[in-house]
Amino acid sequence: MTSLLRLLTCGSVDDGKSTLIGRLLYDCGAVPADKIEGASEDFSLLADGLEAEREQGITIDVAHLYFASAKRRFILADCPGHEQYTRNMATGASNADLAIVLIDATKGVLTQTRRHSTIAHLLGIKSFVLAINKMDLVGFDQARFEEIVRDYAAFGAAIGIGRVSAVPVCALGGDNVASPSPLMTWYEGPTLLQLLEEAETEGAAAGAPFRMPVQQVLREGGTRFYTGTVASGSLRPGDRVAIAPAGTAAEVARIATMDGDLQEAAAGRSIALTFSSEVDCARGDMIAAADAAPQIADQVEADLIWMAEEPLLPGRQYLLKIGTRTVPATVQEPKYKVGIDTMERLAAKRLALNEIGAAVIQTAVSIAFEPYEASRTLGGFILIDRVSSATVAAGLIRFALRRSENVHEQSLTVTVERRAALMLQRPKLLWFTGLSGAGKSTIANLVEAKLHARGRHTFLLDGDNVRLGLNKDLGFTAADRVENIRRAGEAAKLMMDAGLIVLTAFISPFRAERALVRDMVGPEDFIEIFVDTPLAEAERRDTKGLYKKARAGQLANFTGVDSPYEPPEAPAIRIDTTAVDPEAAADLIVRHLLNAQE
Amino acid sequence: MLFSGGKDSCVMLHLARKAFFPARPPFPLLHVDTGWKFRELYSLRDALAAEAGMELIVHRNPDAEARGINPFDHGAALHTELWKTEGLKQALDAGRFDVAFGGARRDEEMSRAKERVFSVRSASHGWDPKKQRPELWQLFNGRRAPGESLRVFPLSDWTERDVWAYVAAQGLKVASLYFAAERATLVRDGTLLILDDGRIGEQGTIRRVRVRTVGCWPLTGAVESDAETIDEVLAEMARDGTSERSGRLIDKDQPASMERKKRQGYF
Numbered sequence: 001m002t003s004l005l006r007l008l009t010c011g012s013v014d015d016g017k018s019t020l021i022g023r024l025l026y027d028c029g030a031v032p033a034d035k036i037e038g039a040s041e042d043f044s045l046l047a048d049g050l051e052a053e054r055e056q057g058i059t060i061d062v063a064h065l066y067f068a069s070a071k072r073r074f075i076l077a078d079c080p081g082h083e084q085y086t087r088n089m090a091t092g093a094s095n096a097d098l099a100i101v102l103i104d105a106t107k108g109v110l111t112q113t114r115r116h117s118t119i120a121h122l123l124g125i126k127s128f129v130l131a132i133n134k135m136d137l138v139g140f141d142q143a144r145f146e147e148i149v150r151d152y153a154a155f156g157a158a159i160g161i162g163r164v165s166a167v168p169v170c171a172l173g174g175d176n177v178a179s180p181s182p183l184m185t186w187y188e189g190p191t192l193l194q195l196l197e198e199a200e201t202e203g204a205a206a207g208a209p210f211r212m213p214v215q216q217v218l219r220e221g222g223t224r225f226y227t228g229t230v231a232s233g234s235l236r237p238g239d240r241v242a243i244a245p246a247g248t249a250a251e252v253a254r255i256a257t258m259d260g261d262l263q264e265a266a267a268g269r270s271i272a273l274t275f276s277s278e279v280d281c282a283r284g285d286m287i288a289a290a291d292a293a294p295q296i297a298d299q300v301e302a303d304l305i306w307m308a309e310e311p312l313l314p315g316r317q318y319l320l321k322i323g324t325r326t327v328p329a330t331v332q333e334p335k336y337k338v339g340i341d342t343m344e345r346l347a348a349k350r351l352a353l354n355e356i357g358a359a360v361i362q363t364a365v366s367i368a369f370e371p372y373e374a375s376r377t378l379g380g381f382i383l384i385d386r387v388s389s390a391t392v393a394a395g396l397i398r399f400a401l402r403r404s405e406n407v408h409e410q411s412l413t414v415t416v417e418r419r420a421a422l423m424l425q426r427p428k429l430l431w432f433t434g435l436s437g438a439g440k441s442t443i444a445n446l447v448e449a450k451l452h453a454r455g456r457h458t459f460l461l462d463g464d465n466v467r468l469g470l471n472k473d474l475g476f477t478a479a480d481r482v483e484n485i486r487r488a489g490e491a492a493k494l495m496m497d498a499g500l501i502v503l504t505a506f507i508s509p510f511r512a513e514r515a516l517v518r519d520m521v522g523p524e525d526f527i528e529i530f531v532d533t534p535l536a537e538a539e540r541r542d543t544k545g546l547y548k549k550a551r552a553g554q555l556a557n558f559t560g561v562d563s564p565y566e567p568p569e570a571p572a573i574r575i576d577t578t579a580v581d582p583e584a585a586a587d588l589i590v591r592h593l594l595n596a597q598e
Numbered sequence: 599m600l601f602s603g604g605k606d607s608c609v610m611l612h613l614a615r616k617a618f619f620p621a622r623p624p625f626p627l628l629h630v631d632t633g634w635k636f637r638e639l640y641s642l643r644d645a646l647a648a649e650a651g652m653e654l655i656v657h658r659n660p661d662a663e664a665r666g667i668n669p670f671d672h673g674a675a676l677h678t679e680l681w682k683t684e685g686l687k688q689a690l691d692a693g694r695f696d697v698a699f700g701g702a703r704r705d706e707e708m709s710r711a712k713e714r715v716f717s718v719r720s721a722s723h724g725w726d727p728k729k730q731r732p733e734l735w736q737l738f739n740g741r742r743a744p745g746e747s748l749r750v751f752p753l754s755d756w757t758e759r760d761v762w763a764y765v766a767a768q769g770l771k772v773a774s775l776y777f778a779a780e781r782a783t784l785v786r787d788g789t790l791l792i793l794d795d796g797r798i799g800e801q802g803t804i805r806r807v808r809v810r811t812v813g814c815w816p817l818t819g820a821v822e823s824d825a826e827t828i829d830e831v832l833a834e835m836a837r838d839g840t841s842e843r844s845g846r847l848i849d850k851d852q853p854a855s856m857e858r859k860k861r862q863g864y865f
Contacts, residue, residue, distance in 0.1 A: 029836075061730075063711040064704045066757045075755060087732055094734035220620040227617075258619040272619060307732050321737055380735045389741035391731040 002068070005201060006075045008092045008125065010116035011102030016133050020102060020171035021065065021078055024193065027178035028074075030067030062092045069178075071197040086340065086354035087307045089116060090394055093123035094380065097201045100129045100192070101152075105138045105168070109151045115340050121161050122303060122356070122396070124376050127199050128156065130166035131192055135184065136173065142186045159343065163200075167192050208232040208267075209292035210241065211370070211378060213323030214285045218272065225256060225272040226281055228324065231377045233289060234266040235273070240290035243281045244368035249290060250275040284325030286368040286378075294368045294378065297400035303358050303372075304331070306351040308385065308392035312359075314350065315482040317516040318392065320363060322381035328364040328519060329383070330486075335359060350479065351393075360401060364519070372396035386512050387566075419499035423457045427496040428593060429521050430503045433514060433568060434531030435560050436546055437538040439577050439585075440505040443531060446586035448503055451593070459495050461488060463506040476557040482513055489517035496521060501593070509565045527596075529589060530571035535560045537578055599699040601627035601654070602635070603643035604812045605772045606701035606753060609764050613752060614699070615650055626653035628698070630689055632681035633658065634669060634814035636794050638773050646771075657689035669816040670798060677814070687723050690747065697740070697748045705757045715754045721745035758810075759832065766828045776831065778808045778823040789819045810835075 011017040065076045077092030079085065093099065099120040103113055117128065130152055138144045149166045156164050167176050168187055175181030178193040190198065210233030218225040235241075239252045253276040255262040265271045273287075281287070288294050306312055312331060320329035337348035337357035351357045372379030383393040420427050430447065432440040441462055448460045467474070471487055474480040485508050492502045508514055518526040538560070539547040550558035557563045568574075573592055575585045599614060601607045614623040627647050647654035662680040669677040690698060704710050714730045716738045731739050742748060753761070765772055775792070782793040782802035793802040794815040807820040808831075821838075825831045 061712045064755065065711060066705040066755075068757075068759070073757075091732045091734055095736075218618065218621040225620060256620060258616045270617065319741075321739065376735055380737065382734060382737050382739060384739055384741055387743075389739070389743045389746070391733075391739045394732070394734045 002070075002072050003201070004073045004075065005098060005196060005199060006077070006096045007098045007100060007196065008077045008079065008089070008096040008120060009100045009102060010079070010089065010113070010120060011100075015102045015104040015107075016171045017078075017102050020100075020131065020133060020169070020177070021076065023171045023174055023177050024076075025065060025067050027174060027193070028067040028069050030065075062088045069193060069197055074196065085116070086119060086305060086356065089119045090123055090305045090307075093120045093125055094376070094394070096120070096123075096125055098127040098129060098196070098199050099125045100131050100196075103130060103132050103148055103152070105132050105134045105144055105148065108148050109155060113152070114155055114343075117156070117161065118159060118338075118340065118343060119356075121159055124372065124396075126162055128161055128164045129192065129195050129199070130164060132166060132168050133171050135168045135175065136170045140168075140170075140181075140184050142184075145187075165189075165195050167195060208375075209289040210235050210239070210287075211289075211294060211375075212271075212287045213325065213378075214281060214283055214287060215324050216283055217281065223274055224278075225274055226287065227270070227272045228287075229270045230265055230267050231323070232267050232375060234264055235271075236264050237261075241287050242290045242293055243279060244286040244288050244294050245296045245366040246280065246285070247293065247296075248279050248281070250277070250279045250281070250287075252276070284323070284327075286323065286325075288368070294370055295400050296366050296368050298363045298366045299360060299401040300363075300367075300369070300397050301335075301358060301360050301399055301401060302381075302395040302397045303356065304334070304351060304383075304396075305394045306353060306355050306357075306392070307394060308390055309353055310385070310392070311353070312351040312393065313479050313482050314359075315479065315486050316510075316512050317386065317519070319384040319386060320361065320367075320381050320395070321384060322367055322369060322397075323378060325367060326384075327367060328516075330362050330516075331383070332360040332362070358398070361395070369397050371399060373398075386515055416497050416499065419497075423499045425456055425499070425501060426525070427499055428501050428525050428527060428596070429492050429496060429517070430501070430527050430529060430589065430593065431508070431514065431517065432503065432505045432529045432531055433508045433571075435533060435535060435538045435565055436507055436558070437541055437543050438531040438533035439575075439582060440507075440531045443529075443575065443582050443585050443589070444503045444505040446582055447589050450586055450590045451501060454590075454594075456501055457499060458501045458503065460503045460505070461492060461495075463488075463504075466491070466506075476563070478510075478557075478563070481509065481563075485510075485513040485517065489513075489520050492517070493521050496525065507559050507565070509559050509563065511566045511568070514568065527573065527593065528568050528571045529573045529575065530568045531575050531577060531585075532567070533577045599623070599625055599627050600701065601629055601643065601647065602812070603629075603639040603646065603773065604701075605761055605765060605776060606703070607643075608646065608770050608772050609756075609761055610699065610701045610753065611646060611650060612764075612768060612770055622651055625699075626655050626693075628655045628657065628689055628693070628695075630682055630685045631656050631658045632677070632685070632814050633663075634677075634681075634816060636773070636775060636792075636812060636815050636818075638775060639812055642771070642773055655689065655693065657685055657692070659685035659688060669814060674817050677817070681814075690723065695747065696742060697750055699750050699752065701753050702751050703753050703756050703758075703761075713751065713754065715751055716740060717749045717751065718742070719747050719749055721747075723747070758835070762828050762832055773812060775809050775812060777826050778806050779826075780804050781807050781820075783807055783820060786816075790821070791816060791818070792820050 009017055009021060063078045067074050077096060079088040079092040101113060101117055132145055132148050145168045168184055169176045169192055175183055176191045178191055180191060211231045212228045214226050215228040218227060235252060237252055237255060241250050241252060243250060253274045255265050256272045286294055314331055314333040317328050317330050319326050334348040334351055334357040336345040337351060337355050339346050348357055370378040379397045381395045382391050385392050432444050434440050444460055448458050451458050466488055471484050474484050488504060488506055492504055495502045542548055549555040550561040559565050573589060629643060659681055667677055667680050702710060704713060714733055718729060719725060783805045784791055784793060784800055784802045792815060805822055808823045809818055809820050812818055823834060825834045
């Protein structure tokens with residue numbers, strides 16, 4: 001079997017990119033006879049895909065094309081040079097070994113050329129091939145070719161691009177694409193296809209230590225099998241390994257496959273292994289060579305490429321997927337974003353669609369990884385929105401933050417359980433959510449009074465009161481609302497640790513932050529109470545006169561008016577304030593809580 | 599896992615068994631039947647499912663059955679829409695399956711070049727090219743918003759050659775229809791068909807033929823060929839260079855027709 005090269009094309013339709021790809025496919029015989037018709041006048045038709053694109057004449061996504069020469073097989077990721085370029089190019093580049101950078105000889109190195117090269121470089125592509133196209137329009141001039149090569153080399157050296165080759169081509173005529181051009185005899189180097197055939201691929205670094213993220217644990221015939229694909233290094237029966245992040249030691253007994261046991265499994269192999277003794281190991285753990293542990297941290301600095309319409313909200317909880325592990329994670333305010341045209345670092349409060357920046361990420365539990373530079377497989381991650389389930393960002397881990405290793409949780413002698421036992425109760429969090437003026441504080445206040453009368457130890461955290469003190473520095477933007485709820489959740493959690501039944505009355509408009517608090521205190525102790533008052537009714541009551549102000553434009557970012565409210569999908573208790581009065585509502589909640597306590 | 603007994607199906611099943619070895623794959627096989635598949639494929643389908651020890655669900659759209667929909671009287675488009683597209687939706691809804699594996703490859707058809715490995719479908723099984731998630735590295739996002747389901751295509755990056763190379767390397771059993779033999783044939787609308795049963799009451803002409811893909815027999819174009827082994831099949835592919843799905847009549851009934859079918863929920 002011949003070797004495989006995965007490559008990416010950078011450039012735009014205007015540079016003749018579709019024509020070049022079409023030509024490459026055609027010259028490699030990858031264009032079926034029933035599709036050649038009409039293509040010889042316009043090779044770009046061969047690289048076009050979706051119906052909408054054909055109508056608009058543009059490429060809008062990543063297309064994968066497959067072709068082969070006598071020496072090598074190729075998978076080409078074609079990305080657009082227009083809108084969404086960053087997202088699509090990063091996607092295409094993530095699996096590519098080589099990038100073809102297409103340059104129009106009449107235009108030279110453009111902002112776009114630099115932008116595409118920067119993204120490809122960031123995503124870890126090591127080999128670059130400059131295809132300087134439309135040489136026919138500059139009279140097949142050698143000096144022009146060399147001038148462009150020099151310009152690009154200067155830029156490439158500045159951002160750290162290593163291997164660059166260059167070839168003058170005319171895609172339309174096929175000059176130097178798959179066969180040498182009779183029109184550019186001054187060029188004696190390889191054709192574009194030869195460059196692709198000879199390019200080195202980045203295999204897993206030789207001598208890298210053994211790593212395998214655990215995909216699943218199977219029980220068969222009383223034995224546990226740990227399955228996954230070897231990410232780096234190799235493994236033999238009898239090898240000592242450690243299971244990260246816990247660090248548990250184990251010894252490999254068998255390496256099983258459907259085709260029989262193996263005496264050695266190297267990177268790329270999918271295996272099911274067994275240990276010689278019983279150990280704790282689950283999906284998401286990483287099995288690693290015992291003498292070379294991977295990095296383990298719960299705080300890392302990473303490059304982020306934002307891929308969703310909705311921008312990054314610092315402090316919001318997302319899901320981070322790395323290897324086979326998915327954990328809750330929050331992103332701090334970006335350290336900077338990259339001005340992609342100038343490569344300057346710019347101040348940033350958030351990241352919007354197609355922006356690239358660097359930020360500190362805090363994961364809910366420690367993760368095992370390698371820096372992206374050392375391993376794409378073990379250092380690349382995606383962020384997933386908890387509500388829409390969409391992939392919102394790609395991340396590349398740079399390094400672990402030392403702090404996360406140096407701050408250790410203190411274990412205390414008097415535990416939550418012991419404090420709570422003394423109070424004869426189980427700490428709970430009653431989380432009231434609803435529009436401004438829905439009646440949250442009123443009902444929460446009544447509930448607390450009733451619990452107090454029954455000898456329960458309680459505390460009510462009221463949104464307005466917290467904003468007058470602890471959260472005085474926060475406003476009402478989406479990002480500040482996220483932080484407001486995070487702090488309220490942390491404060492509630494401390495009070496629960498003290499043994500108290502905590503009541504909170506916050507609008508808490510976003511599902512994601514309510515989910516964050518639920519995970520923080522544990523779903524079994526989190527009781528979400530939806531104080532359901534329709535907007536029109538809350539506005540009619542307008543107990544604090546705020547709706548009037550908001551409607552008059554004197555109050556920005558007001559929930560329900562110009563800022564969204566996401567109602568709970570499955571609250572533990574829903575209070576319809578148009579049907580139940582506050583007293584009855586409070587009784588209902590107290591009953592629910594006391595039933596749960598007994 | 600969608601399973602028809604065709605060559606891509608055979609590869610998928612084999613890969614699934616390897617991936618879950620030593621356990622059995624924890625999902626059933628599903629065949630959306632039309633009643634017009636090749637007889638050899640039906641028996642191969644049943645034999646392979648039994649060998650794997652996996653449950654096989656066969657679904658036939660009762661509405662199409664009641665109306666007697668067939669490719670000869672109703673045309674390829676209606677036949678495919680009712681039996682396959684609608685039948686598939688019914689079967690997925692009936693099983694309340696949230697994930698379905700398919701053997702489609704990106705190299706088969708241009709609109710598939712942009713398909714994701716994990717493809718998100720709406721509650722009504724529709725495909726929105728603009729809502730597809732970016733897929734970086736080998737990190738796939740298998741989460742779904744309420745009502746959404748996933749179609750997963752593990753063979754996305756394989757080519758027809760890769761499929762044959764795998765069949766050869768692993769010694770998989772595939773249908774003999776892929777290899778040349780003397781078979782009863784007839785020509786309909788310029789396409790060479792293999793007469794698989796006596797339902798249309800014609801005798802046909804004996805020709806030495808084989809197929810590259812298998813669908814419903816009245817919709818599967820055969821080619822005259824002498825290729826009797828995988829090596830000969832590969833050599834023939836390299837020589838005559840037509841695309842694999844060129845024999846599939848359902849791809850041609852209207853412009854950009856695969857794209858349209860996918861938006862409606864076809865695999």
